[in-house]
Amino acid sequence: MSQAVPITVAKGDGIGPEIMEATLRVLEAAGARIAPEFIEIGEQQYLAGHSSGIAPESWDSLRRTKVFLKAPITTPQGGGFKSLNVTIRKTLGLYANVRPCVSYAPYVKTLHPKMNLVIIRENEEDLYAGIEHRQTDQVYQCLKVITRPGCEKIIRYAFEYARANGRRKVTCMTKDNIMKMTDGLFHKVFDEIAPEYPEIQTDHMIIDIGTARLATRPETFDVIVTLNLYGDIISDVAAELTGSVGLAPSANIGEHVSMFEAIHGSAPDIAGKGIANPSGLLLAAVMMLVHIGQTDVAERIHNAWLSAIEDGIHTAELHSQISVGRPFGSMDFADAVIDRLGNLPQKLTPVSYGSPVEVKVASASDAPAAQAPATAEKTLMGIDVFVHAALTLPDDLAAQLKACTPADLELQVITNRGVKVWPGGFPETFCSDHWRCRFMSTSGAPLPHTSLVALLSALAAQGVDFIKTENLCHFDGQRGYSLAQGQ
Numbered sequence: 050m051s052q053a054v055p056i057t058v059a060k061g062d063g064i065g066p067e068i069m070e071a072t073l074r075v076l077e078a079a080g081a082r083i084a085p086e087f088i089e090i091g092e093q094q095y096l097a098g099h100s101s102g103i104a105p106e107s108w109d110s111l112r113r114t115k116v117f118l119k120a121p122i123t124t125p126q127g128g129g130f131k132s133l134n135v136t137i138r139k140t141l142g143l144y145a146n147v148r149p150c151v152s153y154a155p156y157v158k159t160l161h162p163k164m165n166l167v168i169i170r171e172n173e174e175d176l177y178a179g180i181e182h183r184q185t186d187q188v189y190q191c192l193k194v195i196t197r198p199g200c201e202k203i204i205r206y207a208f209e210y211a212r213a214n215g216r217r218k219v220t221c222m223t224k225d226n227i228m229k230m231t232d233g234l235f236h237k238v239f240d241e242i243a244p245e246y247p248e249i250q251t252d253h254m255i256i257d258i259g260t261a262r263l264a265t266r267p268e269t270f271d272v273i274v275t276l277n278l279y280g281d282i283i284s285d286v287a288a289e290l291t292g293s294v295g296l297a298p299s300a301n302i303g304e305h306v307s308m309f310e311a312i313h314g315s316a317p318d319i320a321g322k323g324i325a326n327p328s329g330l331l332l333a334a335v336m337m338l339v340h341i342g343q344t345d346v347a348e349r350i351h352n353a354w355l356s357a358i359e360d361g362i363h364t365a366e367l368h369s370q371i372s373v374g375r376p377f378g379s380m381d382f383a384d385a386v387i388d389r390l391g392n393l394p395q396k397l398t399p400v401s402y403g404s405p406v407e408v409k410v411a412s413a414s415d416a417p418a419a420q421a422p423a424t425a426e427k428t429l430m431g432i433d434v435f436v437h438a439a440l441t442l443p444d445d446l447a448a449q450l451k452a453c454t455p456a457d458l459e460l461q462v463i464t465n466r467g468v469k470v471w472p473g474g475f476p477e478t479f480c481s482d483h484w485r486c487r488f489m490s491t492s493g494a495p496l497p498h499t500s501l502v503a504l505l506s507a508l509a510a511q512g513v514d515f516i517k518t519e520n521l522c523h524f525d526g527q528r529g530y531s532l533a534q535g536q
């Protein structure tokens with residue numbers, strides 16, 4: 050018998066303590082080899098002045114055990130409180146959000162009885178990097194940041210997860226028909242890594258049709274890997290489609306620490322009544338057991354839970370004509386699962402986790418994908434200067450800019466909201482007060498940075514209100530920037 054694995058446990062707020070007690074009772078009865086360390090998180094911590102809902106000393110436990118079983122918390126209303134989940138994800142580098150979405154028809158009503166898929170969402174980058182600026186009176190900007198190492202980590206994780214869990218197909222979803230550089234990189238890295246997993250089928254879908262297919266034919270998907278924002282949206286769509294948001298678990302996996310929780314919140318409306326369904330947290334604990342290599346215990350609990358569900362053992366929110374007797378309370382439900390330890394479900398499909406297979410978690414020192422470029426040769430070819438100007442005629446702005454452009458640069462194009470408005474713009478194009486003015490090397494030869502400084506000095510002397518610049522570079526001779534719409 051292996052040694053007990055230390056894990057950090059937080060009972061959370063609202064229904065958190067009730068469902069955690071029920072979950073730990075099942076884990077103990079099933080022989081989980083764990084040694085819980087309890088930490089306090091949530092509402093009381095926020096109110097005690099810890100703006101992220103966690104006391105500084107609790108980080109020590111998380112760093113030591115590296116495994117966190119977390120009950121939901123209540124985020125107090127009002128400003129100044131930061132999301133605990135976002136803080137934990139970012140501070141500890143939990144880059145992969147893993148959300149299995151499974152239907153349990155006919156015990157849980159759903160239009161899609163055969164659905165059994167897993168969404169693996171990138172958790173740290175994309176529009177969630179939190180880099181936002183107000184640039185002009187009319188324009189606000191949020192930067193979408195995608196890195197090659199970030200893509201490699203999440204895509205490799207998705208394939209490793211598929212391999213370790215006997216999944217057959219990984220579908221990548223992006224919007225690279227529009228965002229050719231950022232989403233394009235995600236898709237490209239997917240295509241580079243896929244051949245390393247020849248036994249797994251692959252597929253790519255544009256996120257819009259992918260979401261539509263997910264909503265109408267979820268049974269055709271197996272593992273989906275996608276960027277942060279799309280993953281956030283489709284994982285809620287998918288959980289809702291199963292008809293059982295209250296049963297869904299999730300894992301947040303990092304190189305060092307991983308966190309397991311139900312997807313629902315602290316349900317203050319039913320807290321303290323002993324009627325909450327502990328299933329989401331229990332299934333999260335099953336994911337945790339698989340993660341720490343206790344697949345035997347995970348399988349016993351999961352199959353006992355499926356047996357209880359098909360035997361009509363249902364908590365209040367699932368209760369229907371096919372349920373047995375009165376709705377079960379949280380602890381009675383846990384005891385019913387315990388009674389079934391060792392049973393296999395007869396109607397629902399039993400789970401089999403086999404022997405422990407490690408899902409390889411990428412580390413910063415991992416070799417990059419086979420075709421990843423080494424450091425590219427970078428040459429500076431121009432600059433985009435974003436200007437705040439309340440104008441109506443782009444020709445006026447062009448004339449002002451041209452008058453002060455140094456000889457080694459030339460004004461090539463002006464766009465507004467990405468659309469070319471000079472030269473040869475259309476009067477119908479709506480213009481805001483935010484103009485992107487593209488200056489390129491006159492000779493086509495690479496520029497020194499001092500050329501850009503000279504341009505900005507000249508613009509400042511003319512009173513041009515530039516609010517941001519982006520260097521335009523070639524990487525190994527390839528354009529490192531997009532062309533303007535209509536350019």
Ligand code: NAD
Binds near residue numbers: 316324327
């Ligand atoms: P919620 O998920 O707590 O509740 C939504 C509805 O689902 C309620 O009617 C509730 O009674 C029901 N429900 C949820 N879990 C249930 C369960 N296990 N058994 C039976 N019924 C269940 O969402 P909410 O009401 O929007 O949020 C309540 C609080 O939870 C808020 O403070 C929110 O910030 C927080 N929250 C925390 C997390 C987290 O800790 N990961 C996630 C979501 C929301």
